[in-house]
Amino acid sequence: MRNGSGSLARLGRRSPTRDLARPGARQESLREANLLLITEEIFASTEPLSRADLSVRTGMTRSTVSRLVEDLLAAAIVREGSPLIGPSRGRPAVPLMPAPRTLAGLGVEVNVDFMAARVLDLTGSVLAEAMVEGDFRSSDPAEVLGAAGDLAVRVAKEAGATGATVVGTTLALPGLVAEDERSLLLAPNLGWIDVDVVDLLCASAPEGVFGQSVRVANEAKLAALAVAQELTEVDGEEQTFLYVSAQMGIGSAVVINGIVEAGPHGWAGELGHISVEPSGPDCSCGSNGCLEVYAGKHALLEAAGLPASATAEDLIYLVKSGLGHPEQLQTQAEEALSRAGWSLGIALAGAMNVWDVHDVVLGGEFGPLTDLLRPHIEQQLQRRVLAARWVEFRVRESGTGPAPATSGGAMRALRAVLDAPEAWVPTS
Template identity: 35%
Template sequence: MFEWLDSLIRQTNPAVSVHPSPALRSLPTSQPADQAAVRRSNLALVLRHLGARGSRSRAGIAADTGLNKATVSSLVAELVERGLVREGEPHRAGSVGRPGRGVELDGRRVGGIGVEINVDYLTALVLDLTKTVLFEQRVALDVQALPPEEVLDAVAELTSRAVRECARRGVLPVGVTIAIPALVDVEGGVVAFAPNLHWRDVPVVRGMTDRLAGLLARYPMPVRMANDANLGALGEYAMGGVAGTPDLVYLAGEIGVGGGVIVGGRLLGGAEGFSGEIGHIQLDPAGPDCGCGRRGCWETLVGMAGMLRLAADADDPVSDPSLDLEQRMDMIRRRAETGDRRTLDALGKVGAGLGVGASILINVFNPGVVVLGGYFASLGPFLLGPMTAELRARVIAPDIGGCRVELSRLGFAAASRGGANVALEAVLDDPALVPLLSAARSSG
């Protein structure tokens, strides 16, 4: 179920071998279809290798991948013609005689689109293959107060803006990945249950493809959906401050709390793809009501809704979903920095609650890093002290099991970045999806 998500892990994991499999090398060369399949696989091999290792000479690529030099030269020439790699500076280190010219990932010609639907905002973001952000827009929207059809109308409009920006830049959009805080039927593209959105059995992918039909006719590309915290974990693994850490737990602090777990360099999806609902660990059976229908779930104690109940009155601007989320968190941070007692007490309770729940995860998974994302990252300096105190008291292994806590550098954009990066997998799997520059010029 998670093959298309997990392929991102394989792309960024430095431990993964870049040598072609014996099965690819041994395919018979007398079948044209087989030859085409081998070439596509080898194009992908070289493109991924350059993405993972940086600029390399053709000889270096041949040595690293096991392909012969003539094949590498032909593959590089095609990737250049597709606008996916470019010539770089000559490689001199360790060379004898004339240095080989370097080849490096270009990727400015294609874009992956990540879209996030959350309780009080929507986000759309476009990344190219070099992880450069080409477009990013977040709009405040009280999603839980609207019917799903109206929300999808707004999501389609925001996604259309991202596609139009790609067209303006001459970038080919190659996929859309939608992140949502929900139990997601990945294969069916259906939200099974989103407690904080009050959605059940909503066919999001079908709704989006219907709304984007005109754009998808012009730019054929897959539209997919996954849990936001899982995509956030993949985003952190691929391009965050702890990129490449093989064992990590990502905690997304939004209205609720989501979690993505990577174990041994693989996203933990579970038997049906529903893992990561850590916000619904029940810590206090007599606690506040949760959107899932139970009481005292972890997210009722440390989610943003719980934090705001402690820190501010209902009519306070920080509780206004029409305001931008980062603007609201800036208000909370300024109050804490100026010593507002109610704010500091609220953040102290949230930090301690984070430590209680995170200690369970550390005891179970023994991650190398716990990454605090979303609003946890925004207010992290006020949360880390009480959180660490609880971890030291509750984690069984000495020194918190070797785990450290880091604040996300991606913040509220982790899920949309992870989604955009996953969308780019189509090109990394098959670079031939991108037209040759000569063909594009003649058709234009």
């Protein structure tokens, strides 16, 4: 991981000069702003920085930087590495980096066919994780969230055994989340409407085990956050892309310069419910002809003649080798993929015309199918994107592994540390 960070510093970055620009700013406010700036510089850097490096980057005096760094060390937000002896005479530089196994975030996910929990520390390392498969369609939210809460408690305690303290928890759900970040408005594939999910998740949890705050967010947007981190490490620069993932339905998000663009209500990027064919089949959301009824996991497998329990790998093998089935079934599978790629291309073309974003990352069940879907997607992009003649499209696979929303949720929870490092500095 790049210096153990990167993505954490991009979560809702606040301007470190917000108080400096205000006439009559209190000395305390200046200190908080400077501490925030130092923290962001350490976490966003691709290489460990010394106190001298921080002084040059921020324009602060070395004595000011040293005092602020001591606060971050006391708060266990950063740690010192081994001194680096340079070619010049003088005191060796001491590199500063995110502290491992001190403060941590907990991400929890409930999806249609699994629930999972994962704890990440400030370096991005996984301290504990667990996943349980199940069928949660049309389920009882109290029962399912109670089980997810028990799973999350077990994972949080396992992380605590490493010496880490969970500072907060983020629950990922496949649906529309209310602005209060406590309630779920609608999750069609779960069959949930107007549920206070935070209360149900925490109902039997010991006090404090989930940290100082528990919030809920859209699963696809949290997954996109984890993907942005992954791709930034690979490419060495902030990422801009449309993220589309298939589980039972389709989740999606828009990422611009490493920031997930959620919109004023947090509902932006719902490509799965763009109608690609207004006269098409009914969708579980109440509309019809949605992308999800053509390219969702259930729809794709059904169209290919495979059972709902089949995987993307099963579909690939059927298309490439026939799996011992009649040629007619292989042709049916190829047509199902063509139809899914066609519908994805139409929905993505519309999004590109609105957002001016031309990179696509496919996750979930779409990931392994990327090579098979890409030609059909790109055919529609070339036809339907107004700027197609002047841009280069890129459709690639996400490599984040299973349940990326749990990683994104843990990163989101750790935002509390990086947005307000002064709150974690000991007062005595």
